[in-house]
Amino acid sequence: MSTKIVHIKGVKIGGGNAIVIQSMTNTDTADYKATAQQIIELADAGSEIVRITVNNPEAAEAVPEIRVILDEAGYKDLPLVGDFHYNGHTLLEDYPQMAQDLDKYRINPGNVGFGDKHEYNFSKICKIAAQLHKPVRIGINWGSLDQDLLTEMMDANTDNSDREVIIAAMVESALRSITLAEKEGLTDIILSVKMSELPDMVRAYELLHSKNTGYPLHLGLTEAGSGAKGLISSSAALAILLNQGIGDTIRISLTPKPGESRTQEVAACKQLLQSLGLRQFAPQVTSCPGCGRTGSNFFQELTDLVEKHLITNHPTQKDLKVAVMGCVVNGPGESKHADIGISIPGKMEKPIAPVYIAGKLHKTLTGENIPEQFLKIVDDYVAGIN
Numbered sequence: 001m002s003t004k005i006v007h008i009k010g011v012k013i014g015g016g017n018a019i020v021i022q023s024m025t026n027t028d029t030a031d032y033k034a035t036a037q038q039i040i041e042l043a044d045a046g047s048e049i050v051r052i053t054v055n056n057p058e059a060a061e062a063v064p065e066i067r068v069i070l071d072e073a074g075y076k077d078l079p080l081v082g083d084f085h086y087n088g089h090t091l092l093e094d095y096p097q098m099a100q101d102l103d104k105y106r107i108n109p110g111n112v113g114f115g116d117k118h119e120y121n122f123s124k125i126c127k128i129a130a131q132l133h134k135p136v137r138i139g140i141n142w143g144s145l146d147q148d149l150l151t152e153m154m155d156a157n158t159d160n161s162d163r164e165v166i167i168a169a170m171v172e173s174a175l176r177s178i179t180l181a182e183k184e185g186l187t188d189i190i191l192s193v194k195m196s197e198l199p200d201m202v203r204a205y206e207l208l209h210s211k212n213t214g215y216p217l218h219l220g221l222t223e224a225g226s227g228a229k230g231l232i233s234s235s236a237a238l239a240i241l242l243n244q245g246i247g248d249t250i251r252i253s254l255t256p257k258p259g260e261s262r263t264q265e266v267a268a269c270k271q272l273l274q275s276l277g278l279r280q281f282a283p284q285v286t287s288c289p290g291c292g293r294t295g296s297n298f299f300q301e302l303t304d305l306v307e308k309h310l311i312t313n314h315p316t317q318k319d320l321k322v323a324v325m326g327c328v329v330n331g332p333g334e335s336k337h338a339d340i341g342i343s344i345p346g347k348m349e350k351p352i353a354p355v356y357i358a359g360k361l362h363k364t365l366t367g368e369n370i371p372e373q374f375l376k377i378v379d380d381y382v383a384g385i386n
């Protein structure tokens with residue numbers, strides 16, 4: 001965790017505050033209505049900061065329109081971040097209302113110009129940010145790593161593997177960018193060193209963390225992919241770092257399958273933080289995978305029913321843990337560790353379902369309507385009746 005806290009509207013990043021969830025739109029920002037709509041969907045799903053592409057004059061002009069829609073729709077406190085590459089230094093100067101309406105800028109030092117222009121353009125963005133009191137994320141991405149710096153470091157480190165030099169160059173790019181930014185009076189800085197290979201990304205963040213810059217770190221595995229691959233790779237990478245106390249804000253970048261909602265990446269962040277015990281968002285169901293001892297599909301159906309019931313009827317019970325177990329092997333034990341647990345009879349077991357509350361046997365259910373009886377016990381527990 002960082003020593004410095006960066007404030008973005010009411011959101012606090014770093015300094016031991018809760019890990020903040022971020023996401024990014026994939027609409028054309030110039031289409032301000034569609035973009036505002038997607039921002040609202042992401043915010044409703046739980047994204048605490050939303051980033052949008054600002055890549056051309058049309059997108060820059062759309063930002064104030066988006067802000068108005070968000071404010072009128074009741075999202076005044078939602079921080080909006082502008083993602084700049086190549087032309088951020090001119091857009092921020094040419095569109096002052098856009099510069100004002102954004103709450104944070106993301107700059108990629110590898111994409112701000114080459115040679116002499118690199119430092120000039122980067123410094124110009126930092127100067128505008130400092131004048132307007134806007135935080136900046138210095139977002140290094142290995143796909144667009146500063147090639148001049150990489151060449152310099154490759155030449156100076158011929159004994160090390162290319163991979164090691166690239167990781168070191170990612171971190172060096174962040175450190176040099178901090179120096180330039182601070183020279184312009186910028187002190188609200190967030191850092192990221194995103195890579196697409198999990199072990200490299202983890203090493204880059206560990207190395208950056210060891211430099212003790214004091215600035216918060218935004219974690220993300222870039223180009224993680226879609227579906228199970230994207231989810232598992234991102235979760236594994238972020239979990240390794242978060243478990244070491246590295247990271248203050250996260251994004252799980254997923255390529256949505258055609259027609260899939262963008263909000264999936266927010267749901268993934270929430271589940272990751274909850275699974276790591278870092279934040280609570282929703283009641284959780286512990287269920288076994290089922291096996292040859294599971295008598296029928298009844299166990300799967302009950303698990304699904306309980307999950308839906310909790311989300312629909314008790315969404316605010318964020319600490320609640322309910323166990324649904326498929327047989328006597330681990331059922332009673334696991335059930336006792338949950339707030340409420342039920343152990344369904346497996347194959348050849350007596351047709352009874354013991355229910356445990358706070359580790360003690362509460363009742364043994366029998367008959368045809370075990371699901372209804374169990375949900376009633378859950379509802380009573382939440383209402384403080386049993």
Ligand code: SF4
Nearest residue numbers: 288290291326327329
């Ligand atoms: S609790 Fe029982 S049904 Fe569930 S996985 Fe374990 S042995 Fe199988």
